[in-house]
Each structure stands twice: as C-alpha cells, then as structure tokens.
Amino acid sequence: MGRSMDEIARDILRSNDRGGYTIPTAGLYPYQWNWDSAFAAWGFSTFNPDRAWTELERLFEAQWDTGMVPHIVFWKPDPGYFPGPEVWRTATHPPTSGISQPPVAAILARLILRADDAAGRERIAALYPKLLASHRWWHRHRCSAGPAAITHPWESGRDNCPDWDPGMANVDGSRVGPYTRRDTGHVDASMRPTKADYDRYLAIVQFGRGCGWDQDEIVRNGPFLMADPAMTFILIRAHRDLAAIGRDLGQDVSEIDGWIGALTEGLAEIWNADLGVHDARDLRTGAFANTLGSGAFLAWLSGDVPPEVEARLVAVWDRTRYGIPSADPGASNFEPRRYWRGPMWPVVNALIALGLADAGRSDLAERLRAETAESIRAGGFNEYFDPMDGTPCGGANFTWTAAIWLTWAGRDAAEVA
Ligand code: 2M8
Numbered sequence: 001m002g003r004s005m006d007e008i009a010r011d012i013l014r015s016n017d018r019g020g021y022t023i024p025t026a027g028l029y030p031y032q033w034n035w036d037s038a039f040a041a042w043g044f045s046t047f048n049p050d051r052a053w054t055e056l057e058r059l060f061e062a063q064w065d066t067g068m069v070p071h072i073v074f075w076k077p078d079p080g081y082f083p084g085p086e087v088w089r090t091a092t093h094p095p096t097s098g099i100s101q102p103p104v105a106a107i108l109a110r111l112i113l114r115a116d117d118a119a120g121r122e123r124i125a126a127l128y129p130k131l132l133a134s135h136r137w138w139h140r141h142r143c144s145a146g147p148a149a150i151t152h153p154w155e156s157g158r159d160n161c162p163d164w165d166p167g168m169a170n171v172d173g174s175r176v177g178p179y180t181r182r183d184t185g186h187v188d189a190s191m192r193p194t195k196a197d198y199d200r201y202l203a204i205v206q207f208g209r210g211c212g213w214d215q216d217e218i219v220r221n222g223p224f225l226m227a228d229p230a231m232t233f234i235l236i237r238a239h240r241d242l243a244a245i246g247r248d249l250g251q252d253v254s255e256i257d258g259w260i261g262a263l264t265e266g267l268a269e270i271w272n273a274d275l276g277v278h279d280a281r282d283l284r285t286g287a288f289a290n291t292l293g294s295g296a297f298l299a300w301l302s303g304d305v306p307p308e309v310e311a312r313l314v315a316v317w318d319r320t321r322y323g324i325p326s327a328d329p330g331a332s333n334f335e336p337r338r339y340w341r342g343p344m345w346p347v348v349n350a351l352i353a354l355g356l357a358d359a360g361r362s363d364l365a366e367r368l369r370a371e372t373a374e375s376i377r378a379g380g381f382n383e384y385f386d387p388m389d390g391t392p393c394g395g396a397n398f399t400w401t402a403a404i405w406l407t408w409a410g411r412d413a414a415e416v417a
Helices: 005-015 034-044 049-061 105-115 117-142 162-169 195-210 215-221 229-248 254-270 307-317 346-358 362-379 399-409
Strands: none
Touching (some): 005 034, 034 049, 034 105, 034 399, 049 105, 049 117, 105 117, 105 229, 117 215, 117 229, 117 254, 229 254, 229 346, 346 362, 346 399, 362 399
C-alpha cells in the first residue's frame, strides 16, 4: 500500500528540516524564510509540538536588535540561491536579508498553543517579548502612513503580483550591473518573475545596502514604498492574536490595542472606491494599483466583510476552478502560471480560510479547503498551482504546502471546525 497524503506531508517537513529550522524546498530555496518557517511550525505542531516551537525559536534567534525579524536567515552558505548574504551585506550574525515578511508568527503561534497548551506554555512565555518587539518594529517602521507598507515586493511575500506594478515603475533597474540568477536554473523561467523585475528587485536591495539598512532612510527616500492591504489585514489579525496571548500571560496589552486601532483607521487610505475593495497604493505617488487578487481576500482575517465587498471578491473567485487566484483572471495582465501574477497559492488560501471561519463563513471556508485539497491531491505538494486547470507549478515537495495540508487542507470540514 502507498503512503497516505498525511505521511507524505510529514516526510516533506522532516526532509526539509536542516536542524531546528526548515527550508521551503531543496534547491530553489535553501535557507530559512520568515513566513514559510511560521507555517512549517504550524505543520509540525500536528505531530511534534516541541519541534514546532523550535522552528519559531530559531527564526527569532535571527531577530535584529531593532525588533525586525528578517525575511531570510542565511544560516549556512549555499551558492544555489541568489541574492545571497554577499549581496545583502547586513553585518548581522547570522547573516540575513535586510527586510521583513508578513508577520504571521503570532497568528500561528496562537493556533499551535491552542492545539497543545501544556507543550507551549513556557515556550510562548519566552517568545512573547520577541513577538512584541517585532510587532513594535512593524508599527514604528512600516505603519506611519496609516496602513502597513512594504519597502520591497519581497517584503510582501507576494513577490511579483500586479499590486506592485505602480511602485515598480518608479524603480530604475538599469544600473544594477551584471548578476546571475539561480532561480531559473531550478524552475522554468516562464513561471518566474522577469529579468526587468529582478533588475528592480536588486536596485532596491542596493539602496538598502547603501544606507546600511537604515529603515528610516529606506522609508523616507527608498526607491519603492507601497501600502499593502494584505499586510494590513495580516498585521491587524496578528496584533489581535498577540494581544490575546499577552492577556493570557497577564501582560498589559494596551500598546497593542493602540496599534490595532491605528491600523484599522488606516484602512481608509487604501479603500479604492472605483474597485470597491481595499487595494495596494503607491505611497510615493498616491496611485492605486487597481488590482483585485488574493490580497483583497485577506480582508476576512481582520474582521467581517460587507456583503457588497464579498460579492465582488467571490465574483473573482468564481472565474477559477481551483481556489483563490493571486490576481484576477478577468484582467488583461493575468498570467495563470507566472508566480504571483495569477496562480493559486495553497498557503494564502489557508490564511484566508482562517479569516472566513472566524467570520462565520464556514460555507466559503469549506469551498476553499475542498478546492485547495483537490489540487494538492491531484498535483502533489507543489509551491503553487494554475488556478484554471490545477497544474502544479514552481518547486516540488514544498514545506508550506505540506504544512497547510496537515493543519487545514487535508482535514475534512468536521475536523477543521
Ligand atoms: C518567494 O520569494 C523569494 C524571495 O523572498 C524568491 O522568489 O526568491 C515568495 O513566494 C515568498 O513569499 C516565499 O517566502 C519565498 C520562499 O518560499 O519564495
């Protein structure tokens, strides 16, 4: 008899384990990534709670003195990935990148704790001040415009989605000098961001490196600054979870409550009245991206979604066969297999479903689970999928897809509730 999907998923987590931290997938992504690691922890919590906490602890070992949790931790040199530590040059130990990634750690730590409170009590008490420092960093360095902002498309985790096109248009990528990409040696180039994208990604990194990763300078004068609805929704939810954890630990959480209030008010700045949803906005020019993809669907994470907004979102979802797309299939720039410019990402669906379930939309949550599960069952534990025909894309044996299978997609409705 063959191995069950659950067994395969557990094996993927174990085989991507590099000794306390988990890489997203061998070859393409050989380091520890911030939000991937938090999802890995959630996955481990279904069969090894101790290992789940270790994963988060390793990630926070790389936290900067400023509170920032970097988006990549370069624990061991690996020539298979570009841009590596020699490009970022952050002067930290361990070497890391100089930007962050969606702060899902508090959201997932709370779920991990809920699954096995006894195993997590001491671990969360030790982690709480570090989580708090990282949320304070987000408030201090990324939320001054009201909503949460990103200083590099990589910071959003949704690298090349159309949401960032207006901000990327301001970036001059013509003077970055020669370099060799590694991603296209692992995965078909047609599924990856373009060379023009990479030139600009590197120009933004070069600016950060040039100012010694001074975050005030990056926000003030860096080549790219966009408000991100997804980050705002995630951060609101993460603040709420952190406050709940803090209250349980007997802490005063009024500072966190203040951040939640400010961010919720900040949502008005990214309301696109023409589109009728929250939308990415270039903070240098004020221009909206005019895109409707998975970022807008994360609204459920931060609270209830009005019926007219829900109708607009579901109309986009109805255009696909397999889950919520990263960009609207009805838009002319939709590319069903090019990374974040259209594909369906199981890991994002899992986050959206958390919001849907909490908002009492278990019907939509179950539809999303079933469509995600069907694509993984048919295609394997890939990084992402073509939302129209379910073709598995990107890296195989992917940690976060295995993790969300174990915690969500592979559970039936009764278990998930
Ligand atoms: C992708 O991003 C990296 C840069 O961080 C890349 O393309 O090189 C994104 O999908 C990101 O969200 C993810 O965390 C990372 C590792 O899975 O890969």
